[in-house]
Amino acid sequence: MSHPTEPARIDNPIVAIEGVSKLYGGVAAVSDVTLHVRRGEVLGLLGPNGSGKTTLLRMLTGYLSPTSGRLSVDGYDTESQRMEARRRIGYVPESLPLYSHMRVREFLTFMARLRGLDASAAAAAIVEVAEQVGLTDRLAAPIRTLSRGYRQRVAIAQALVHRPDLLILDEPTNGLDPRQIIETRNFIRELAGRRTVIMSSHILGEVEKVADRVAILLQGRLLSVEVVADTPDLEALFLSLT
Amino acid sequence: MRALGVLLRKELHATFTSPIAYAVAAVFLLVTGYTFSLTLFFTKVANLTYIFHQMYVLLILLVPVLTMRAFAEERKADTLELLLTAPVHEVWIVLAKFLAALVLVACLLIASGAYAVVLGLYGEPDWAPIYGGYLALFLLACLLVSVGTLASSLTENQVVAATCSLGACLMLWFADSAAYMVPAPLDSVVINLSLIGHFTPFVSGSLFLSDAGYYLTLSLLALFLATRVVTDR
Numbered sequence: 001m002s003h004p005t006e007p008a009r010i011d012n013p014i015v016a017i018e019g020v021s022k023l024y025g026g027v028a029a030v031s032d033v034t035l036h037v038r039r040g041e042v043l044g045l046l047g048p049n050g051s052g053k054t055t056l057l058r059m060l061t062g063y064l065s066p067t068s069g070r071l072s073v074d075g076y077d078t079e080s081q082r083m084e085a086r087r088r089i090g091y092v093p094e095s096l097p098l099y100s101h102m103r104v105r106e107f108l109t110f111m112a113r114l115r116g117l118d119a120s121a122a123a124a125a126i127v128e129v130a131e132q133v134g135l136t137d138r139l140a141a142p143i144r145t146l147s148r149g150y151r152q153r154v155a156i157a158q159a160l161v162h163r164p165d166l167l168i169l170d171e172p173t174n175g176l177d178p179r180q181i182i183e184t185r186n187f188i189r190e191l192a193g194r195r196t197v198i199m200s201s202h203i204l205g206e207v208e209k210v211a212d213r214v215a216i217l218l219q220g221r222l223l224s225v226e227v228v229a230d231t232p233d234l235e236a237l238f239l240s241l242t
Numbered sequence: 243m244r245a246l247g248v249l250l251r252k253e254l255h256a257t258f259t260s261p262i263a264y265a266v267a268a269v270f271l272l273v274t275g276y277t278f279s280l281t282l283f284f285t286k287v288a289n290l291t292y293i294f295h296q297m298y299v300l301l302i303l304l305v306p307v308l309t310m311r312a313f314a315e316e317r318k319a320d321t322l323e324l325l326l327t328a329p330v331h332e333v334w335i336v337l338a339k340f341l342a343a344l345v346l347v348a349c350l351l352i353a354s355g356a357y358a359v360v361l362g363l364y365g366e367p368d369w370a371p372i373y374g375g376y377l378a379l380f381l382l383a384c385l386l387v388s389v390g391t392l393a394s395s396l397t398e399n400q401v402v403a404a405t406c407s408l409g410a411c412l413m414l415w416f417a418d419s420a421a422y423m424v425p426a427p428l429d430s431v432v433i434n435l436s437l438i439g440h441f442t443p444f445v446s447g448s449l450f451l452s453d454a455g456y457y458l459t460l461s462l463l464a465l466f467l468a469t470r471v472v473t474d475r
Contacts, residue, residue, distance in 0.1 A: 061327040064475050086329040097320035099252075101259065113248040114328045158324070 010036040014088075014166055014196045015060065020069030022055050022220075029055040031220040032069070039165075040193045044211030044228075045200040046238070052220035053200035054094060057170050060198070061091045073166060087115065090159030094170040096151050100144040104135060104154055107143060108161055115162040122161070129157045133187070149180040156187070167191065169199040173206055185210050208234050218242050246334045249325075253342030262311070263346055266304045270350050273300060278357045288365030290357060294375040294445045297354065298438070301347070301379065301386055302415060306407035308346060309390025310400040312339040313472070317398035322472075332473045336465055340391050347383040351376060370447035378444030381457035382437070386411055388464035395471040411437070414460075 015037035022030040030052040037043050045053045058064040060071055062082045070077060076084040099107055105126060112122035130136045133153045138146065143154060152172070159167055172188070173181045188210050191197055201207050207214050208228060216223045216238060223241045231237060257263055274293055281292050316322035325335050355376070361367040386407075393407035394400075418436035421429040433439060440453040 058323075063323055063327050083329045083331070086327060089327070091324075091327050093320060093323050095320040095323075097324050099256075099321060100319075101256065110248065110252050111324070111328070114245060114325075114330060116244075116329065 010038055012039070013037055014039045014074055015198070016070075016072045017056070017060070018070045020056070020059060020066045020071055022052075022059060022064060023067045028220045030059070030066075033217075033220075033222045035215055035222060035225065037196060037198060038213075039196055041212045042188060042192045042197040042199065042210055044207030044214040045198065045217060046202070046204060046207045046214050047200075047217035048202055048242070050219075051202075051217040053202075053217055054170055055220075056217070057091075057168050057198065057200060061089055061168060062086055087162070088165045089168060090162070090164035090166070091168045092152075092155045092159045092170065092172060094174060096148075096155045098143050098151060098154055098158075101142075103140055103142050104130075104146075104157075105139040107154065108139075108157055111158040112161045117162060125161050125163070126157075129161050132160065133157045134183075148175050149177070152176065152180070152184070165196060167195050167197045169197065171201055172199055173201065173203070181206075204235055204238055216241055245330045246338055249330070249334055249338035250341055253338045254345060257308075257342045257346055260311070262307060266308055267346075267350055267353075270297075270300055270304060271353055274354055274357070278360075282360075288361045288367035290361065290367075290372055290375055291445050293354075293357060294379065297351075297379055298382060298441055301382060302411045302437075303408070305343070305347065305383065305386035306390050306393070306404040306411070309339075309343050309387055309394055309407060310404035312343065312391050312394040312403075313468075314394045314398050314400045314403045318400075326472070326475070333469050336391060336395070336469045336472060339394075340387055340465060340468075343387045343390070344383060347387060348380065351379055351383070368447065371445055374444040374447050374449055377449070378441050378453075381444075381454060382441060384461040385437075385457045385464070388461040388468070392464040392468040392471070395468045 013036035015035075017033055017035040020030060020033045021028055033056060045056065047053050055064060059066050060073065060078060062078045062085060065079060072078060073085040074088045076088070078085045102110070108126045108129070109122050112125055113119070117125060126139070130139055133156050135150070135153050135157055138150055143151070146154065169188070173184050176184060185206070188197055188199065192212070199207070199210065211228055213225060213227050214234065215225045218241070224237070226234065226237065228234065274297055277296050278293050313322065316325065326332065358367070358372050389410050390403070390407040393410065394403040396406070397403050414435060414437045418433045418439055421432040424432050434456070440456045443450055443453055
């Protein structure tokens with residue numbers, strides 16, 4: 001077991017989180033977290049609701065600023081070089097925020113153009129990503145008419161449309177039916193190796209099935225970082241830690 | 243700059259497909275058209291001074307309705323998180339929302355230009371106050387839209403945003419009334435905060451840089467503050 005305050009040395013990590021804390025009115029949502037993420041791995045952030053997973057992910061995307069500490073993506077500081085860092089990130093928030101008045105293609109075009117793709121590159125990327133997530137037959141549909149499962153596909157498509165190095169998924173299986181959960185799980189596994197994926201979940205089984213490594217958070221503190229394949233009884237470990 | 247274009251296109255689409263825009267446009271043009279017809283019928287004088295003052299009041303009342311959704315709607319739907327995690331400077335996001343609402347108000351002012359055309363066709367109006375009046379209304383729109391954008395950036399509740407924006411603009415309108423209670427030399431500062439005090443000279447055909455500067459300075463200040471609010475997280 002690697003101790004959280006002494007992270008295992010990872011050469012050229014895609015994500016480096018160094019002593020990061022986030023305080024809200026003196027209360028720590030995230031407290032002194034240090035964590036490095038390897039290129040191409042799937043890292044699961046595991047913890048109960050309110051353990052600081054979403055806050056940590058939001059700091060990584062640049063949506064929130066850390067109170068102290070430093071985060072970087074591909075060597076770019078998420079505060080002082082935030083535009084460069086953001087270019088390398090695809091992010092799917094838990095609430096699946098989408099512009100409901102738009103059609104799927106229109107929304108994906110907007111997100112692709114916003115991330116710097118020109119019109120022809122955006123059109124090509126949309127065709128590719130729609131096929132990847134199974135949205136090809138829904139590109140002309142208004143987003144407001146889509147089911148939760150398809151909305152999630154649109155949210156993932158917008159996160160991948162600019163071909164980011166790092167995909168961040170906040171509770172990606174929330175609210176999905178069993179078939180959709182399995183499809184999402186398989187999709188994340190397919191991405192492994194080609195892209196780095198960080199996903200948060202409060203469901204141990206989800207993280208265990210998908211992630212290469214798991215980081216366990218509780219009350220804003222990083223308790224442990226484990227290699228899933230080397231941890232035969234993750235459930236017992238989780239219970240002993242929390 | 244390309245990001246501004248992408249954002250502006252999205253905001254214009256959202257603005258011009260919203261029923262709010264058409265309700266506001268209908269009310270604005272109906273009320274001003276009605277007043278223009280009555281005034282012309284009774285006075286038979288070819289000027290728009292009265293209409294400009296009515297537009298001034300209508301814009302103060304209606305622009306908060308147009309701007310209330312700018313950020314409040316994005317916050318409510320969590321879509322602001324998408325914008326603020328994209329590689330786009332926050333100032334472009336604020337400017338796109340500001341410009342989209344301003345374009346709509348400018349369209350209303352252009353449509354109301356029909357009144358000036360009617361006066362030109364059937365009378366001999368003094369054009370200087372008319373040009374001045376439209377310039378004043380445009381500058382007023384810049385200020386109202388920027389204050390509305392700022393109010394919307396502070397909350398996720400659209401009604402709260404519209405109410406705060408309306409309250410701020412009404413306070414600016416009546417600011418000069420408070421000058422009697424303020425000792426010199428602060429009283430002149432308070433008088434100079436007045437919206438109407440910087441509006442009236444334009445409508446009478448007198449253009450002063452200080453009046454234009456007032457609207458532009460307050461507009462930039464409100465946009466700067468809105469950018470700060472959106473940036474600080």
